Amino acid sequence: MTPLEKRNLKLGLLFCAPWLIGIGTFLLYPIASALIYALCDYSVLLPPVYIGTENYRELFTDPLVYKSLWNTVVYATGSVLLSTLVSLSLALLLNTKVQGLAFYRTVFFLPSLMPVVAGSVLFMWLFNGQSGLINAFLATLGVSGPAWLADPRFAKLAMILMATWGSGHAMVIVLAGLQDVPMALHEAAIIDGATYWDRLWHVTLPMLSPVLYFNVIMGLIGGFQAFTQAFIMTDATGSPERSTLFFVLHLFNVAFQDLRMGYACALACVLFLIILSLTWVLTKVSARFIVYDR
């Protein structure tokens, strides 16, 4: 290595140092610790005691793990499907040439800027079975609305509906993708006599597929880590009847209520594996439907 290369290497490392230190301290160290503590009985207050795979064995026989995993899968799937549909529909509407477009785009994007905590409190009022606006609206249609968050049959659905509130980010990404669809393809389709729906199905959606795929993956990862809304809306209990006990909420309770950090670390490792496998499967499955070539 020449002196210049050495100097460049040193300078390069120096410039990378903040990132290296940051990732080492706040990412690699916690990940390594979690892997180790998952094999220990660890309450934070006392030194960890190695117990082998006991935490993992307990995890696989714990009905609450399956219950919380099921709740999370339903929530993540529902919220991703609905959010994708809503963001796509909004983006299509906002991609038209109407007056006050900037205003509409801002209005639809604004809710996604609201913190989840504030949104959760707001939706607790909206979903109130007795005096909530949603049931008041349903009543005008002659429908007697359910108790939503107090009813185990509707609590998850309420949270899925609430997730659409934050579709603004996804909408902006889809909107950017829409504007990237080559006009030539649309024009060619129009010349061939394609209707709006034909163009949507055969031109727009295939061209949007990488963007939609990105939104789905990010949505699923976010959905699997759902916590704040359940924590706020159910006071960390996952009520009613644990119908909103999401995996991360269960993990939180185990870690910070029961002080079983070792077991919580094992749960975190399993969640990581689940998200990783799911992303891999989605990547493989969706490879056939995504059009990258333009």
Added chain:
Amino acid sequence: MLALALASACNAQPSLKGPRTIVYWEKWTNFEGEAIARVVQAFNEKELARAQAEPHYRPIQVERVTISRIDEKLLVAIAGGDPPDIAGIYSSLLPAYAQKGALLDLTLPFQHAGIERVDFVPVYWDLCQFKEKMWAAPTAPVSLALHFNPRLFAEAGLNPDRAPVTIEELDAFAERLTRWEVRLPGGGVGIRSGYLNEVPATRKRLLQVGFLPGGPREWLGHWGGYFGGKLLAGSRVTAAAPENLRAYSWMQSYSQQLGVDILRKFRSGFGKFASAQNAFLSGQVAMQLQGVWMHNFIERFAPGMQWSAAPFPFPADRPDLANHSMVEADVLVIPKGAKRPEEALEFLKYATSQEGLELLCLGQHKFTPRATESHAFQKAHSNPKISLFRQLGLSPTAFAAPQTGVWKEYGREMVAAYDAMEHLARTPEEALRDVELRMQSAVDRERRAWLRRERRP
């Protein structure tokens, strides 16, 4: 150089005599926070006065910090090696904290400081014990009683001065106090009392219920105690003991009578507990099991409201359970790793003295956990029913959360089980047997962990 050294030595002297500051974490806010602030202020002033009288004495000064979700934050602070010197937590958390080595054992310090059981109401003192050691001292005690609304009693034709004594009587009163708005077959609406099982749900709207089991959610696990049930016998979990099954079957009967969906909607219309829309304060519920604090909320959000309280009813065939109440207490602990434990003990001694506790409990409108209370305290107290709550605390049938390190988990399981029972999704047998199974494995796991640590060199 010499002059400088001398000057710095002279300057250092006052810092040696400066106050010894201790940090005190407490969860109370509003008037409860103001009450403890007065205790802290009284202690600080006493210390300063002593320092003036004894020139070489370094006074202790308490710096109070109000902390929300104190149970979680305190543990994180202890784990991080930077805990406060003294903290106020709930007695039900003590076993878990003690078991995990988060607290200082205060058995010997209490003996030296003259803090003794004989000076306290036994049940509250015993709440501070775990594995025959003292870990805390009680400050603000809790007992629960049946609160009722005499105006609604009178409207229902009941004697407004007489509370139900037995569970059976409570049920009969509750039915009479339950009111509906009913759509009449010929059009128009009418008000009717009772459970109206014969009227379809589509034609009636619940306006008021006589009694709703439940109360504070975190205490849903304790209802078996009102039927003589226990949750733990030694290291054996007894969630599905016959007394507990009887208690939860009785609680479930309210869902069966009123209808799950109707009850669910009715409940979801309740305002926040600390608001004028509180179900009891707004007259939606005529009788409710609540603690000594309820008076404060009535004074604040429904001043002038007629209310009364009585011991919670007992089953007619169990008169031995009369005057029973769930008890708990706010307690003061010294966390492991506290930088000034001796000074913290001094403050603890004052705060749990008769003077300190009367100052605190008068401000918080509670009774004191001391064995005796001064006449001035009783005379100045604003809660007309305070002697009832104190008697319930002194009652031999008073009961508390089981002393186990897994109580938080146990409590959560009971709340989830209650949810399922209340929604008629599961029978008490199914739900409680499930809790028993899960918690037995948790208790066994905790015991294994304890043994593992004991065996370590």
